Amino acid sequence: MNPTVLFVAVLISLVTLALLRTTGSKRLLADGGYIEGVETTTREKPAGILRWITTVDHADIGLLYLILATVTGLWGGIDAMMMRTELVTPEATVWTAETYNALFTVHGTTMLFFFATPVFTGLANYFIPPLVGADDMAFPRVNAIAFWLLPPSLFLVRAGLITEVIAKVITPLGLPTRALFAIEPPAIGWTMYTPLSRAATNPEVDLFLLGLHLSGIATVLAASNIIVTIFTERDSSVNWANLDIFSWTMLTASGLIIFAFPMLGSAMIMLLLDRNFGTFFYSLEAGGAALWQHLFWFFGHPEVYILVLPAFGIVSYVLPKFTGRKLFGFKFVVYSTLAIGVLSFGVWAHHMFTTGMDPRLKASFMAVSLAIAVPSAVKTFNWITTIYNGKIRLTAPMIFCVGGISTFIVGGVTGVFLASIPIDLLLHDTYYVVGHFHLILVGIIVFAMFAASYFWYPILTGRMFNQRLARAHAWVSIVGTFLTFSPMLLLGMMGLPRRYAAYPAEFAPLQQVSTVGALILFAGVGMWLWNMIQSYRVGAVVTDADVWDLRETGQFSREWEWFERKLSRK
């Protein structure tokens, strides 16, 4: 039987069984909360591994998200290093073209859905309750489910590789492995364009779509939880005017998730039906290729803002702490966040300028795309004016924020160029685009994550990290990012298309520079990982909650007060 049909059948029967078992006896509300009036007792958390599997505590779940994201981020990083290795020489000598296609597919998917999104969900889980004065998230059990859906989704998306590991391990035992080897890593790009994705015979493509769908469900659950928490669980002292900027951006991003992810989910279900049940949503005759692109990018463009808004939030949150000033124009940073949230749904077709869309339509998408640069620029100017005349302390989180702003300026401005139709016609699907979005994805999104990991490290672990190593990591990352991704802008302007394992020899020097940059970035990641693990073991134990001298400038914010209460209870 077709593996997808089998899989769906198994899923349906499991769900039915679960429903049969739970109806009747239990007195739980649909959201997992208790019916009021029923006695509840608090219990100690169980010890050891059981604690982590059964936890519904927002801080524990936040940590689980962060740990999972660290693993997936490293995995996606290894994919990236493999691509850069392949690109050292013009010929495809190391890996085959097919493997290279699989590499950029899983790299993109892993990084966007299983690394970047979970990092921000994890931080939100850990810090939004203390920031808004709540005890926990609104729906603790939904929270746990949302997390635990991710490992199986990851398994499905990366099944091609995992089944191969299993096959390699059981081959010596003489067990049959043909079915396992038949599931190969998918090579359809993270954009999953039809007709390729529709026609691909690799059965893993079905698992890939199911896995992404599952992760989408997990993401929507987590987003709903964040929205409800911020709306209903706020302490009476927290109102919309003094809600912190990180919660604002998480709230907006979660709103985008609610609108964008179901779109992707439905589009993928239609693709699954096309592949397995003979429907023809995306058939070429029916103009299916364009349909997929519209549906995908209606999700895809908001998705980039889903990732970048929380990063903006972290930069806006951390920057003032190390300049000794308030965030300049707080209100306008919030307004620009909301503006980006709305506008981001009106620009998707700028990814389709080279298709045969009506020129008048194209022009309107160009106009909105140029408009969306305005709120982004508003933020940038607000950050710069926050730094201006401030009492700057170049701690590791601060270097990451400032470096992130500088790379974001380059990444953002290249986006404005791409949004202009005549330029995009030249640069579409070249390395220029890869350079553009990585200067943002690595340049500000990952930088903000690093900034957050250092800034909040004392709260997360109760210990202090090695600050000098962290500062070195920050500088190394800035150099590495520019060195890796600026050559790509040049390669694109010289006309090199993206997504090929082999390329004409004249592009080799710039490609090699880019690989050296990637090695530097990777070394930086090693410094970070080392610092995180080793400081957790032997770092200085924090006894005074005011690690960053924030009281002096009146910026000892709620999450630190929460930390202080936790310390004093010990």
Added chain:
Amino acid sequence: MNRPLSAIAGGAAGMALLSVMLVMFEVETRSQIGLFDVIARFVGLPGQTALGFILFALAGIFAWPLLFISLENYLPLWPDPAVRGMGFAAAFWVGFIILGRGSLSGPILIMYGITTLLAHLAYGFTLGAVYARLSEESP
């Protein structure tokens, strides 16, 4: 726990991690490096991957940890056994790179270097950390 036993426990934990990492890397890099052939070459049994790996594992569980604690007072640098373990494993990595390389050449050497170094450092760190924990030598 006494020191040799703690060290062997550390070696076993490190070896478990190292094996998982090697299998993952081997598959992830689409068997282009042939890490298990590398190991066979490294222990001097080219072509016999299964036997080679068993020898390698035994060495990683017994020989290296015991060598590690017997050299402990002579190993330089840091007071933390985990860090010392990493330095110790890095020394082996150099041997691994030279002896195991075989006919690998070109850009693949980048991946070869990175993956094997990561695996060795993880091994050394686990060895030292578990050893420190069990023998209660403070870091």
